[in-house]
Amino acid sequence: DGGITQSPKYLFRKEGQNVTLSCEQNLNHDAMYWYRQDPGQGLRLIYYSQIVNDFQKGDIAEGYSVSREKKESFPLTVTSAQKNPTAFYLCASTHRGQPQHFGDGTRLSIL
């Protein structure tokens, strides 16, 4: 079945540590997105990429970094500069103007 796989489902970070969240899709979609979800806040766009080797900042990119070396992969790194990283992170993808399709998310917590 085609879809988006986010891993791990749960992730813990120590203070001052960088962590990377994985997002892989086998839908052959061109565009991929990262959103952050906090309770009562809806989803906010962190980064997006419409093509391999290119990406743009979203509304809350500070403290995060991404890469897009392969069409099917769009990993998100939460750096130590992100002072409040505890959240639910959702990856999405789309192709040719179709609605975004979402993965099942990764919940990041601070130890």
Next chain:
Amino acid sequence: AQSVTQPDIHITVSEGASLELRCNYSYGATPYLFWYVQSPGQGLQLLLKYFSGDTLVQGIKGFEAEFKRSQSSFNLRKPSVHWSDAAEYFCAVGAGSGGGADGLTFGKGTHLIIQP
């Protein structure tokens, strides 16, 4: 910049009763509008979308929504809710070409509670 407002944080409905969830948007051009549903700890599932054409759109699970340009609204409706409809519902507007190529702007969500 675009924005989405969902005025109701929580809504409680009896099973079998009708449902309407409100959504108002602000967007400078023709909007691409979406309703998604989220179960606890899960990703988002698309219920329906509006890109153009007929202002009453049908979605999955018996949901429908009506686009009203004059009111900048895109309210979600269901004639008879089931206990399995209890979830978080998000309205979103798409920026960029093709329905959101530059990302989606979401409302803060409405938590739907179903009473037996």
